[in-house]
Amino acid sequence: MNVLPGRDAQHFATHFLRTVAVEYIIKNMPGILVALDLQQRVKAMSDEFSNFCVTPPTIGASIDSVLHSDVYLSLQSYIEKSIAGQSFQCVVNHPSSATSFYHVKINATDQGCIILAHLREREGARDVQQEFLRVTFDTIDQGVTIYNENLELVAWNKVYESMGIFPPHLIRYGMPLLEAYRLIAGAGVLGPGDPEELAQSHITRIKTKKMVKVEDLFPSTGRIIQINRYYLSGGGMCATFTDVTEQRNIQRALSYQATHDHLTGLANRQHFLNHCDAMIAKALPGGDGFFVLFLDLDRFKQVNDAHGHPVGDAVLKSCTERLKSLINPQQGDMVARLGGDEFLILVHSGAKMQDISTFANTVLASVAEPYVVDRLRVYISASMGIAQFPGDGRVSHDLISHADAAMYQSKMKGRNAFDFYSLALGDSINRAGxxxxxxxxxxxxxxxxxxxxxxxxxxxxxxxxxxxxxxxxxxxxxxxxxxxxxxxxxxxxxxxxxxxxxxxxxxxxxxxxxxxxxxxxxxxxxxxxxxxxxxxxxxxxxxxxxxxxxxxxxxxxxxxxxxxxxxxxxxxxxxxxxxxxxxxxxxxxxxxxxxxxxxxxxxxxxxxxxxxxxxxxxxxxxxxxxxxxxxxxxxxxxxxxxxxxxxxxxxxxxxxx
Structure with a gap:
């Protein structure tokens, strides 16, 4: 016979008595109650739990082996999520009675979960539907509000309260939608302008059903809340509120990666083309045009060969900053990197650009300044070609192609220079082609x-x-x-x-x-x-x-x-x-x-x-x-x-x- 030491014996006895006590309480508790372990096996159950089962349950039995298959399928996902730490409420149809259903609560525990079910009789299909809607309303992961025909708040859930659109204690039954819009307009969520005018404008559009059905809000928490509005047939409105912050952040990141160069952060070729197209579309007949400059760093490959790509990358980044400092994005100017050692510059031909030659010389001089990388001085120059809208092309691809041709002409003349596109050069390009x-x-x-x-x-x-x-x-x-x-x-x-x-x-x-x-x-x-x-x-x-x-x-x-x-x-x-x-x-x-x-x-x-x-x-x-x-x-x-x-x-x- 094995005898445990005193302290271990005392611990064993305490644990044993506690376990026995819990099992005894559960066994004699009225109603349908069962405790499951992490493997979904029965640890303890009430006497009435057998009424919930299709076969007599035993301690240690798997829950799916004792429940009716339809009942288990209805509960399976909730049980799995509860074991992972969540709690749920749901409605489960009685497997053999059309007039009965179970209202089920599943609570997570450290060692599994506890299922509590109450058998209820249907008073009619509407009661079941209302029960189902109530449970759904409370457990859905979206915020929900319902307004009556007078646009007064008659229902909302806790998720809505937690979204931070405005303080939860201000939300109350009968709260006018106008008051809600005044609160969020006052917080600047609806954008710049007079809060009262903004709120009234929104209410007018909702009443006339001209309000957009999907809209993004930006509460002070920094989260992005998407509102979906549904107009009710009897008057009033239902709205759902979904936190789409992570989704929008991912979309922004993917969009940025698709339109920008990963090394320099400059616009890439496609982004530049889109911007150039937009500048062409809004150009006024007889108004100011713009210039496209195609810049290629002279013999940049020698920098990489002599000093390595990390030094070359550092030079490209420094060159990027110099080019950005020479333009005015507010005028529509843009710098883009095509890849390698090639850049594009779009420059508006307004008052700042009376002399594009002066600007081009400034660019070449800036690029030619020495680059210091880890105490190493690197010298490069650039060759550049220039095409003008609308004189040298009326579509983006032509402007870039013509500026590219002019750039190669400047290289043939000795590099560290720029040249303009001309009809003669165009004829030469056609001849070369x-x-x-x-x-x-x-x-x-x-x-x-x-x-x-x-x-x-x-x-x-x-x-x-x-x-x-x-x-x-x-x-x-x-x-x-x-x-x-x-x-x-x-x-x-x-x-x-x-x-x-x-x-x-x-x-x-x-x-x-x-x-x-x-x-x-x-x-x-x-x-x-x-x-x-x-x-x-x-x-x-x-x-x-x-x-x-x-x-x-x-x-x-x-x-x-x-x-x-x-x-x-x-x-x-x-x-x-x-x-x-x-x-x-x-x-x-x-x-x-x-x-x-x-x-x-x-x-x-x-x-x-x-x-x-x-x-x-x-x-x-x-x-x-x-x-x-x-x-x-x-x-x-x-x-x-x-x-x-x-x-x-x-x-x-x-x-x-």
Missing amino acids: KLVTEMRYDLEHNGDFYLDFQPIASLTTGKVVAAEALLRWRNPSLGEVSPLEFIPCAESSGHIIVLGMLALDRSLATLNRINKWNPNFKVNINVSPLQVRREDFVETLRKYISKYDIHSPNITIEITESCIIHDSDEVRQNLFAIRKLGCELAIDDFGTGYASLSYIRKHPFTKLKIDQSYIGAIAEGGEHAVLVRAITEMAGAFALQTIAEGYRQQPSSAGEH
């Missing part, structure tokens, strides 16, 4: 792209020792298209990669045929900076050399000064890899850019081509001749072979190709 379309078609259908070889002669022997392969394009619709026109279009559209591979393939195929009878003949091939930056370029070049069995020193790859001035690690690595293949490297059009001696020294060039603008002017003497002599001497010092581009002296052996 036509070029891109025709180029795509010709590339897909083996159109007439061909090579023109420019001979390169030795000044020592006069013999042609090499040729430069120049890609040309003859289109059935456009005719002969200058490379000065189609190469930039190919670069901007991405077709330059395919064109470059086509030129490389055909150049080496031609060199293969020539080398069979002249093994020392060489070919120079122009390569776009976009090609040189590609990771797969060197491998592609190696495959073509192998395909045509070319002696690699017979190939010279020509790149422009701009490629090395704005180079990257990838470009430098690719240049050294090209030299490792055995190919020669030439810097093209030397003298037209800003390549310094340091650029030439740190890259593996073997040849230097002097731009033809200098060569053509040699005969005139003067500074051009001096410059050519200086470049030649410098190239000799670096052991670079010099090529004079555009030299017209006839070679002595023209028969050699």
Whole structure:
């Protein structure tokens, strides 16, 4: 036999007696009463509880096994919520009597719930309906008010009192609706204006049934209460009050996310378009227009590459604040971020904007100020294009597109500048669009792209020792298209990669045929900076050399000064890899850019081509001749072979190709 220690025995005895006492009280209590544990099992029950059951109940039995299925289904959700801590009242039909029903109360306890039911006889369907409505009225989670035909309050529930529309102690039976509106108007809930006039206006609209059926109120608690009004057929009105604060907050957050840039908080493209559309819609004929400015940060990618994206993001945020400080939103001005390093600015052309050029210069100067991020000073500039409504477009998309085109024109002129859209620029854009379309078609259908070889002669022997392969394009619709026109279009559209591979393939195929009878003949091939930056370029070049069995020193790859001035690690690595293949490297059009001696020294060039603008002017003497002599001497010092581009002296052996 086990004996508990004194204190434990005393505790056990106390708990045992208390449990027995509770069970005894419940068992002998009049009416239908049952206590359930957290698993919905019977812990204690009154004698009359068996009258509520379809099978004799026992302690420990599951409640769903002893109740009639219809009764349990009616109570199931209430029991589950009560076990979770809530209390309810409800009406349950008697399973076998059409004249009886149960009025049920379910109260939550720490260990489950207690169900108390009273059997009542129906005095008629109206009594049951009234009972059901009363219980619903008291338990619904919305505030409810009912006003009679004189608009006097005749019913309300506790949820309405708790909503804070006005102090609960002021709510009383017979309270006129006008008095309620005076109270909330006085608290400023109905907006600005005289409280009495606002209250009277609302009552008039309600009496004439012209009041909106759904309306939001903003009580002093900061919650948003939605009112739904229902006019009663016999006169009067019923209104429900729903707290929609959380719902509205979620809607606002989602709406903000859909219309704003997550990094800067600026309007996004769609929000800007909508705002621009609204400005166009309200513009008066002959009135003030507005300007759309398309701003692109120059070489912003280098900031991210050099310092990391956190620094780049900080610069974008600082730039955003500077742009916002220059506009007046009250006039309809707006700044938006398109993404990356592109921004849009809409500026009203009123008195403040007599000179849009002055404003544009102010923007560029503000953007160009140094950015300090964690003691690091970052310098950037911007290029900007400007389009005006209505002169440059009457729809938002056109204005943005035209400002974008003007921005690219300003970049071509040297960056850190702005340019205006013009009809001539529009014609140029249309021409470029036509070029891109025709180029795509010709590339897909083996159109007439061909090579023109420019001979390169030795000044020592006069013999042609090499040729430069120049890609040309003859289109059935456009005719002969200058490379000065189609190469930039190919670069901007991405077709330059395919064109470059086509030129490389055909150049080496031609060199293969020539080398069979002249093994020392060489070919120079122009390569776009976009090609040189590609990771797969060197491998592609190696495959073509192998395909045509070319002696690699017979190939010279020509790149422009701009490629090395704005180079990257990838470009430098690719240049050294090209030299490792055995190919020669030439810097093209030397003298037209800003390549310094340091650029030439740190890259593996073997040849230097002097731009033809200098060569053509040699005969005139003067500074051009001096410059050519200086470049030649410098190239000799670096052991670079010099090529004079555009030299017209006839070679002595023209028969050699």
